[in-house]
Amino acid sequence: MEFATVGDVLRRNAAAHPDKTAFVFGETRVSFAGHLDRAEQVARAIAAAGVALQDRVAVMSRNTRAFMEVYAGAELSGYIVATVNFRLAAPEVQRIVSIARPRILFYEAAFEPVVETLVGSGVQLFVAIGGEPAAWAVSYEDFVATADPAQPLASPDIDDILHLIFTSGSTGTPKGVMRSHRTELAVCNYFATEIEMQPEDRLLLMMPVFHVGHRFMQLGGHFRAAEIHVQADFNPRAILDTIERERITITHLAPTMVKALLDVPGVDARDFGSLKSIVYSGAPMPVPHLEHGMRVFGDVFLQLYGMSEGSATTLHRHEHRIRTAQDRQRLASVGRASRGVALRIADRADRAVPIGAVGEVQLRAPTIMKGYWNDSEATVAALHGGWYHTGDMGRLDEDGYLYLVDRAKDMIISGGENIYSREVETAIASHPMVEDVAVIGFPDAYWGEIVLAIVVARDPAPSAETVIAHCRSQIASYKKPRSVVFATDLPRLASGKVDKVALRRAFGRTADAAASSGGSPAPA
Ligand code: AMP
Numbered sequence: 001m002e003f004a005t006v007g008d009v010l011r012r013n014a015a016a017h018p019d020k021t022a023f024v025f026g027e028t029r030v031s032f033a034g035h036l037d038r039a040e041q042v043a044r045a046i047a048a049a050g051v052a053l054q055d056r057v058a059v060m061s062r063n064t065r066a067f068m069e070v071y072a073g074a075e076l077s078g079y080i081v082a083t084v085n086f087r088l089a090a091p092e093v094q095r096i097v098s099i100a101r102p103r104i105l106f107y108e109a110a111f112e113p114v115v116e117t118l119v120g121s122g123v124q125l126f127v128a129i130g131g132e133p134a135a136w137a138v139s140y141e142d143f144v145a146t147a148d149p150a151q152p153l154a155s156p157d158i159d160d161i162l163h164l165i166f167t168s169g170s171t172g173t174p175k176g177v178m179r180s181h182r183t184e185l186a187v188c189n190y191f192a193t194e195i196e197m198q199p200e201d202r203l204l205l206m207m208p209v210f211h212v213g214h215r216f217m218q219l220g221g222h223f224r225a226a227e228i229h230v231q232a233d234f235n236p237r238a239i240l241d242t243i244e245r246e247r248i249t250i251t252h253l254a255p256t257m258v259k260a261l262l263d264v265p266g267v268d269a270r271d272f273g274s275l276k277s278i279v280y281s282g283a284p285m286p287v288p289h290l291e292h293g294m295r296v297f298g299d300v301f302l303q304l305y306g307m308s309e310g311s312a313t314t315l316h317r318h319e320h321r322i323r324t325a326q327d328r329q330r331l332a333s334v335g336r337a338s339r340g341v342a343l344r345i346a347d348r349a350d351r352a353v354p355i356g357a358v359g360e361v362q363l364r365a366p367t368i369m370k371g372y373w374n375d376s377e378a379t380v381a382a383l384h385g386g387w388y389h390t391g392d393m394g395r396l397d398e399d400g401y402l403y404l405v406d407r408a409k410d411m412i413i414s415g416g417e418n419i420y421s422r423e424v425e426t427a428i429a430s431h432p433m434v435e436d437v438a439v440i441g442f443p444d445a446y447w448g449e450i451v452l453a454i455v456v457a458r459d460p461a462p463s464a465e466t467v468i469a470h471c472r473s474q475i476a477s478y479k480k481p482r483s484v485v486f487a488t489d490l491p492r493l494a495s496g497k498v499d500k501v502a503l504r505r506a507f508g509r510t511a512d513a514a515a516s517s518g519g520s521p522a523p524a
Contacts, residue, residue: 005156005181006219007076010036013225017199018393022222024229024246025065032225039072046073046145049125053078053154054161058102058113058123062232063209066129066140068160068218070106071209075181078156080271082164082176083210087476090117090194096166096174097121099374107138111131144443157389158182165212165308165374168420176373177308179212184219186340186366187311191220194314194338195250195277195302201226202274204242204251207240207416212308213281217252226250236260240270241480248273255285256447258293269298277302277317283413283448284404287331294320305334305402309388310368312361314338333401334394341365342350345396358405361394362387368492410500412441412449419451419479419503427474428453428481433462436497439481440507453481454503456489 003009010032014021016035030038051057052442057079061067082100084093086108093114095104098121105123107115111132119126119136126137133139156162162184179187186289191197193523203221205228207214221228229246234257242248253261258280261267275361278297280306294301303315315335321327337343344352353359368388371379381390382389391409394402410421421439428437436456441449457465461468464484471480485507491499 003185003188004076004158005078006162006184006188006264007072007156009185009219009222010072012076013222015452017225018223020199021227023065023068024227025159028065030065035068035072038069038144039076040087040153041144041147042069043073043077043079043153044149044151045144046079046104047072047077048146048148049104049143049155051079053156054080056080056082056100056102056164058082058084058097058100058105058367059107059210060115061088061108061129062086063206063214063230064108064129064232065230066106067209068230068276071145071163071215074290077153078160078162078429079163083166085166085210085476086111087209087478089112089473089475089477090114092174092475094118094121096176097123098174100164100166103361107137115132156181158185161370161373163168163215164217165378166208167308170416175375175378178370178372178373179523183367183369185309187216188213188219190222190311190338190340190367191216192223194304195220195279197224197226197250198223199225201249201276202229202246203227204229204231204239204246204248206231206239207252207254207257211282212306213254215249215250216306217279217312228405234260236264240267244271245411249274250278250279251275252279252281253276254282255280255289256283256415257287259289259446262289262292262296272297272300275300279304281305281415285430287327287328290320291322294322301334304338304368305404307390309390310363310365310383311338312343312363312365312390313343315401330401333397335401335402336400337402338368341395344387346387350387355398356398358393358395360408361390361392361404363390363404364388377488407436412451413450414441414444414447414478415450416480423475424451424453424479427471427479428467430474431456431462431467431470434467436490438500438503440500440503443503443505450482451479452507453484454487454490454507455484457486461486 014036019031021033022035023030051302104125106127108129126138127143129140158181161178162181163179166174166176205214278300279302300319302317304323305313313335342364344362346362347353347359393406394404412419424439425437437459438454446451466481467484491502493499
């Protein structure tokens with residue numbers, strides 16, 4: 001069947017498998033017919049509130065049923081869902097809202113203090129998910145009840161935008177990745193095929209659904225009419241219990257989460273016989289963790305490398321084997337270009353480099369975004385010449401396996417979350433006692449990388465705690481430095497840019513010592 005919109009997948013599922021379970025949220029099971037019915041109500045209520053085709057609706061929520069319904073309403077009726085990472089600080093959320101200009105903001109009651117700062121910012125309606133709504137908001141259920149069954153729904157075009165996924169971007173300015181019905185239909189096919197999803201599969205998804213990882217897994221699952229179990233939090237023991245109890249066949253984890261599951265006492269005595277695939281992505285997975293995981297969970301690992309802008313490579317389950325030295329070496333790769341993806345390694349002038357040489361990973365694929373919302377400069381920089389410029393540096397081997405070696409974009413990945421150095425630097429530099437600052441990432445056994453700030457202080461100098469507390473007031477807690485060191489000046493390149501290679505060399509040991517003395521920091 002040819003689908004013209006992502007909403008057609010929902011309609012097909014409701015027609016072909018009305019009673020089959022689409023979603024499981026704790027004790028609540030929702031059938032495909034039930035999900036379509038609710039999605040239509042939500043879409044009608046949103047239309048009745050004056051939201052037209054391609055107007056934006058923002059969501060700041062954990063993985064709630066309401067979030068999935070708002071997504072599904074957009075699939076059916078053509079408004080755009082702009083996602084807001086619920087861990088962001090008020091100034092960051094304000095920037096996203098000023099770019100996306102949503103008419104409605106759906107928010108989970110726990111985030112009310114941040115959302116309150118948006119009252120008067122042009123958002124016309126605030127809808128509270130769960131809990132008592134504030135005086136300036138309405139409750140989600142009251143809002144859905146305003147739907148008029150006679151309200152006609154608009155029909156989106158295949159090239160209309162379905163979501164704006166906000167990423168921070170190396171400039172520190174949020175960028176809304178435009179994902180259209182066409183790109184998301186390509187994602188449906190890509191995820192269902194690469195992961196070999198089947199209608200009998202039971203997926204367990206707990207990464208935040210404002211990230212593409214969870215969202216794309218969901219699209220693939222729906223495409224195969226599989227059952228999707230959603231959890232809002234990452235509780236390692238609860239995840240293991242759910243896998244055993246619900247006979248989960250596919251799950252998706254960041255490498256840090258795999259490590260956390262392996263650390264649960266008694267993990268190797270459990271029954272993971274139902275598991276077919278553990279999909280991991282988002283950050284490099286240390287090979288020893290992977291080997292440990294394969295001993296405990298079996299030959300179930302499948303790696304994806306990609307980004308909010310599109311999909312790139314797969315290291316399939318059968319490529320996760322350790323028979324030869326070459327097999328082991330390949331575990332450190334991100335696999336080969338996935339089906340339908342053209343991948344090349346290019347130099348600064350966008351010329352393809354020879355096999356084995358390091359350059360930027362560039363992609364051409366049907367899953368690649370349309371561009372960045374209202375940001376033609378960033379769009380041209382990312383997509384010029386018909387290739388998506390990932391900002392990741394890598395090399396290919398003779399057999400087409402891709403090894404990521406560095407990032408051209410100044411980005412730190414901590415626990416699977418991307419942190420752009422620039423936004424942490426901007427936050428710290430706004431403190432009056434700070435003269436200059438540079439932020440770098442350092443390897444950490446648990447988090448993958450941690451944030452280290454090197455600060456040149458004014459007189460009087462701030463304490464490390466003051467710097468961290470100030471940073472926390474400006475940006476999300478998980479982006480704050482785990483460690484602050486003070487220096488008299490920062491090394492610079494001839495171009496005037498801070499020489500981060502020199503900083504990494506100079507401060508590596510300091511960061512390691514700080515991380516090991518404090519142990520693994522708690523999730524922010
Ligand atoms: P995001 O847009 O938040 O999904 O982040 C995408 C970035 O995460 C990529 O450009 C890579 O730098 C990194 N990334 C994603 N998947 C992997 C992976 N499997 N291995 C290493 N890095 C990854």
